[in-house]
Amino acid sequence: MVVQLLIMSAILGGSTFAVGMLPLSYAFSRNHLERLAAMGTGLLLGAALGVIIPEGMETLVEANPKEQELPINRIAFCLILGFTLMLVIEQLISPNAHAHSMDNGATLPKVPPSTSEVEFDAELGDLDPSGRSTERPVNTPTTASVFDVEAATGRERAFTLLLGLLFHGCADGLALGVANLAKTAPGATNAVSFVVxxxxxxxxxxxxxxxTTSLLSTSLPRADCKKYLAIFSLSTPLSAILAYWTFAFFGSTEESNLIGMALLISGGTFLYVATVLQPVSNHSASSDLRPAARVLLITFGMFIPLTLSAMIGHGH
Incomplete structure (x- = not known):
């Protein structure tokens, strides 16, 4: 399981960094991104409802065979805790909740909403087919003080965005780490970890x-954009490995209880991401993706985790 987790973490971190580098080098289609985002929303919902939450419930029941009733209160608490965790991160730690201002006597240019309010997930309407930000430059006095303050404000927004995404990435890492601890029979494949x-x-x-596109819109130098992207890309793999080793140190019974609860908490975080950060009902008027196509992609994505889980098997 350790080797499997290390391989998954390496692929996840490498792919996240590679995809994030695209806006720095290549053009990409907004329509393709919309399709990918819709499929990802369906996968998150399917993984949470069809795999992670049932697996967490089963793990709790198996860890407490003497209990005659299903631990409904504990299950509900863990789900709500995971949902609340992402709510707190998105509302209180994300850039949306921090409208920092620097008042030193200089006149600052107004910041467009799309740069000061950046969601955790892709705001595809803010991008044009060439991959560049659609924001228009603001005519400002070309004085050194104004540009210095603007650069400082941009760095502050970029750091706040990075901080919020780091917490988000750690929550994802928790899900991947505990999924790799799910019990399997000798030689069996862990369907839960693969689906997650x-x-x-x-x-x-x-x-x-x-x-990356949001970092570029803050006028952050490309070299710093790469550093921020690398830190973000490492957040989920490192937290997954840390979560794995942390839960692995406990005794078998207590470990199973904690793994079951952690799976349910991660299921709650997935539900938040799929229903709030990437709402299934969200369809922008400027979107190139038709509603019927979006529904089809989300539905298709939802059934993929359940299908894969049934084909691979839990291995219990």
């Missing part, structure tokens, strides 16, 4: 693209 890994791969692709 697949969901995270497709979820992080549009998020990474939006992150």
């Amino acid at each position: 890994f697949l969901a995270l791969i497709l979820h992080k692709a549009p998020t990474s693209l939006a992150f």
Whole structure:
């Protein structure tokens, strides 16, 4: 399992960084990104409802065979805790909740909403088919003080965005780490970890693209953009490995209880991301993706985790 987790972490981190580099080098189609985001939303929902939550419930029941009733209160608490965790991160730690201002007597240019309010996930409407930000330059006095303050404000927004995404990435890492601890029979494949890994791969692709594009919109130097992207790309793999080793140190019974609860918490975080950060009902008027196509892609994505889980088997 350790080797499997290390391989998954390496692929996840490498792919996140590689996809995030695209806005720095190549043009990409908004329509393709919309399709990818819709598929990722379906995968997150399917992984949470069809694999992670049932697996967490089963793990709790198996860890407490003497209990005659299903631990409904504990299950509900863990789900709500995971959902609340992402709510707090998105509302209180994300850039949306921090409207920093620097008042030193200089006149600052107004910051467009799309640069000061950046969601965790891809805001595809803010991108044109060439991959560049659609924001228009603002005519400002060409004085050194104004540009210095603007650069400082841009760095502050970029750091706040990075901080929020780091917490988000750690929550994803928790899901991947505990999924690799799910019990399997000798020689069996861990379907839970594979499904979570697949969901995270497709979820992080549009998020990474939006992150790099948002960094560029803050006038951050490209070299710093690469550093921020590298830090973000490492957040989920490192937290997954840390979560794995942390839970692996406990005794078998207590470990199973903690793994079951952690799976349910991660299921709650997935539900938040799929229903709030990437709402299934969200369809922008400027979107190139038709509603019927979006529904089809989301539905198709939802059934992929359940199908893969049934084909691979839990291995219990």
